[in-house]
Amino acid sequence: MMNQSINKTVEQIAAVLKQSEKPFLILTHTHPDADTLGSASALAQILKKCGKKAKVLTGNVPARYMFLDKNKVFVKESKEDCFIISVDIASPKLLGDFETEYSDKINLTIDHHMGNNIECEYKLLMSDRVACGEIIYELMIALGVDLDSEIAEALYAAIVSDSGGFKYSSVRPQTHIIAAQLIEQRIDFAEINRLLFDMKTKEQFTISKLAYTLLEFFSDEKIALIGFNDEMLKEHNIVETEFSDVAQLPRQLEGVEVGILIRPDSNGGYKLSLRSNKFVNVAEICNIFGGGGHYHAAGCNISGSLEDVKSVIVKEVEKRF
Numbered sequence: 001m002m003n004q005s006i007n008k009t010v011e012q013i014a015a016v017l018k019q020s021e022k023p024f025l026i027l028t029h030t031h032p033d034a035d036t037l038g039s040a041s042a043l044a045q046i047l048k049k050c051g052k053k054a055k056v057l058t059g060n061v062p063a064r065y066m067f068l069d070k071n072k073v074f075v076k077e078s079k080e081d082c083f084i085i086s087v088d089i090a091s092p093k094l095l096g097d098f099e100t101e102y103s104d105k106i107n108l109t110i111d112h113h114m115g116n117n118i119e120c121e122y123k124l125l126m127s128d129r130v131a132c133g134e135i136i137y138e139l140m141i142a143l144g145v146d147l148d149s150e151i152a153e154a155l156y157a158a159i160v161s162d163s164g165g166f167k168y169s170s171v172r173p174q175t176h177i178i179a180a181q182l183i184e185q186r187i188d189f190a191e192i193n194r195l196l197f198d199m200k201t202k203e204q205f206t207i208s209k210l211a212y213t214l215l216e217f218f219s220d221e222k223i224a225l226i227g228f229n230d231e232m233l234k235e236h237n238i239v240e241t242e243f244s245d246v247a248q249l250p251r252q253l254e255g256v257e258v259g260i261l262i263r264p265d266s267n268g269g270y271k272l273s274l275r276s277n278k279f280v281n282v283a284e285i286c287n288i289f290g291g292g293g294h295y296h297a298a299g300c301n302i303s304g305s306l307e308d309v310k311s312v313i314v315k316e317v318e319k320r321f
């Protein structure tokens with residue numbers, strides 16, 4: 001079903017938040033990254049500075065992101081009647097373990113993904129923003145809240161993460177202007193960058209090593225693909241890892257336009273991450289399979305055997321050449 005809620009302006013949403021008497025519960029997406037966690041942490045702190053009660057519901061948060069919870073806003077469960085806000089969540093499926101409980105209870109969705117299909121009363125969708133963190137910054141200004149170093153750290157992490165270190169084409173001049181305001185709070189941005197980009201877990205090393213051996217090429221090497229199945233991951237003791245590095249890897253090879261990472265999902269099918277370099281809109285391709293994302297980075301799930309999934313996605317991508 002199409003979303004019926006009307007997209008509001010930052011100022012309208014600020015007014016809605018100011019008027020709400022209920023405590024706020026902010027939802028983050030499954031396999032959280034620094035944009036969803038940083039945006040949620042910053043928003044909770046901003047709302048608290050408005051005199052509201054606010055907390056962030058998360059699943060397991062990787063250790064590298066725990067600096068985003070200096071003000072102890074992350075909780076594992078909530079029993080209160082709350083005004084529910086989702087941040088950086090493109091579809092109900094991405095609520096993961098919280099989907100059943102919260103998918104029909106969201107009051108406001110704040111997001112920057114094209115094709116956000118969350119059903120709710122209020123929607124603040126700005127798909128030209130490189131990170132959800134940029135929208136939270138604008139909301140902070142509209143709410144008249146002063147920036148402090150904890151909010152700045154959380155927003156910097158959100159923005160630097162989703163912009164790939166300010167490298168992606170969706171970065172705007174305003175992105176740098178916001179980042180400059182954040183850095184003026186004397187945050188340790190070098191340490192944030194080290195934690196987000198340079199520090200790897202042992203599992204990330206193992207999976208990268210395995211990924212190089214699995215690289216396959218299609219369409220005159222314009223498509224590069226890495227496909228993992230359960231057996232491969234089990235054999236190398238890879239249990240719970242972040243695939244973000246591996247998702248970037250295939251498109252790094254000279255001449256490749258689309259890089260594809262395929263790994264098992266929790267429903268017996270496969271989760272795909274697509275990355276493009278120049279002209280292929282991978283969000284549009286992932287939409288066909290019920291997923292979504294951005295022009296150069298998107299994801300979806302496809303069921304079938306690994307070989308079937310490879311062939312289905314390669315055929316679909318090839319149509320764009």
Ligand SMILES: [Mn+2]
Pocket residue numbers: 035036088112130131132162
């Ligand atoms: Mn994001």
